[in-house]
Amino acid sequence: MAASRGRERDGGGVATLRIPSSTEFFVGAGRAFAGALLFSLPMLMTMEFWQLGFTIDPFRLALLLAIGVPLLVRLSRYGGIRHTVRLQDDVADVFVSLLIAFVTAGLLLWLFGEVAPGRPLREVWGKVAVQAFPAAIGAMLALNQFGQGDTDADADADRGEIETRYGGELFLMVVGALFLSLNLAPTDEVAVLAFTMSVWQEIGLLVLTLLLMHAFVHAVEFGGTHRRVAGESVLGLFARSTLAGYAAVFLVSVYVLWTFGRTDGVALHEVISMAIVLSFPGAVGAAFARLIL
Amino acid sequence: MAGRDSEGKRDGKAPVGTSPVEWAAAAAGAVLLVATIAYLVHYGLTKPEGPPVIRVVVETVEPAGEGYRVGFTATNEGNGTAAELSIRGVLRAGGAEIEASTARIDFLPQESSRSGGLFFRRDPRALTLDLRAEGYVEP
Structure with missing residues (x-):
């Protein structure tokens, strides 16, 4: 808190924050474009995503985009195009990220020949809109991935303060899980794996997912944020952090599968199988979210 | 520093x-x-999701290689995407089927058109050409 107060004083108090120049804005936008590109290329070059442009339920896509805004606003505090302390600046960053995401996806899909004049509006807009949210996450991560200023202790202390809260920890896990699930959920491979794996293999995958999640976050101490409340047992930590995290990842998986229509007309046990399969990459994403963000 | x-x-x-x-x-x-x-x-x-409505139109008939090529355009006028859509063309003479060809379109989204071609050994212009969408699955 002392660090952030100090910085506010440097900038002349919260009400009169320094207004960045246009050059700074374009540098940030360029980074965001790089981030959007890096994170959305796997999706832009996957056939299932092009097909989703016209097969996805329009209401579910609209819901994903609507849910995306508050999520990105919160994410802006961890990443974002620039360092923000006020909500209105976070909101500005989010909409700039979304603009960059739409432009990035539209430009590349046009170059790939996947969207072209003469194609129906629904197909063109759908194809771009499906990419917008994941690409915007990529744009928001630009500062952390490409910026140089954020690696020092001063900035980390500021972020650490938000991160140490349990809710913040789960939030980062959800974003990490969401990001990897969005990449993989539309592919046929998830469904094929769910249909071909036996129950025992699936239970094995579930156990492995839990162990990896616990190990990545607490034993190997990636990101250096592991902490056990005084007097808490390993089992308590496992339940509070890993099990709760896995539950969040599992729900994210089900939501993403539903959004892409993968659960329609599918028996409950197959939905669970798909969610277990998708939760594996989701959990890895969740565990590494702290490291990336 | x-x-x-x-x-x-x-x-x-x-x-x-x-x-x-x-x-x-x-x-x-x-x-x-x-x-x-x-x-x-x-x-x-x-435009609530509905079944696809496929219209197939013959665009060109021309000699191609050892036979003939019938170029067609399939348009989906319904509100649902047709996946694995097969287009079948049959040549008839006096009601009897003489030759048949099939083409498959992976995806034909709503309000979209895709073009393709069917090959025949005999000249379709001298016979009755019957072109239609045969079947599809929901994506």
Whole structure:
């Protein structure tokens, strides 16, 4: 808190924050474009995503985009195009990220020949809109991935303060899980794996997912944020952090599968199988979210 | 250290406000997002998912290699995507089937057209050509 107060004083108090120049804005936008590109290329070059442009339920896509805004606003505090302390600046960053995401996806899909004049509006807009949210996450991560200023202790202390809260920890896990699930959920491979794996293999995958999640976050101490409340047992930590995290990842998986229509007309046990399969990459994403963000 | 600090500030580490250029870009992004959501909801409400309605039109008939090529355009006028759509062309003479060819379209989205061709050994112009969509699955 002392660090952030100090910085506010440097900038002349919260009400009169320094207004960045246009050059700074374009540098940030360029980074965001790089981030959007890096994170959305796997999706832009996957056939299932092009097909989703016209097969996805329009209401579910609209819901994903609507849910995306508050999520990105919160994410802006961890990443974002620039360092923000006020909500209105976070909101500005989010909409700039979304603009960059739409432009990035539209430009590349046009170059790939996947969207072209003469194609129906629904197909063109759908194809771009499906990419917008994941690409915007990529744009928001630009500062952390490409910026140089954020690696020092001063900035980390500021972020650490938000991160140490349990809710913040789960939030980062959800974003990490969401990001990897969005990449993989539309592919046929998830469904094929769910249909071909036996129950025992699936239970094995579930156990492995839990162990990896616990190990990545607490034993190997990636990101250096592991902490056990005084007097808490390993089992308590496992339940509070890993099990709760896995539950969040599992729900994210089900939501993403539903959004892409993968659960329609599918028996409950197959939905669970798909969610277990998708939760594996989701959990890895969740565990590494702290490291990336 | 001091040098690094000031560089860090220029780099966006210190909290900053929002410039008019960024607000303009943010407004454009907001408009784009709201328009997208509005369009999707409007589309969902006005054009609820229905079965595909396929119309196949013969565009060209021309000699190709050792036989003939019939170029066609399939248009989906319904509100559902047809996957694995097969287009079958049959040549008849006096009701009797003489020759048949099939083409498959992976995806034919609603309100979209895709073109393709069918090959025949005999000249379709001298016979009756019957072209139609044979079947599809939901994606």
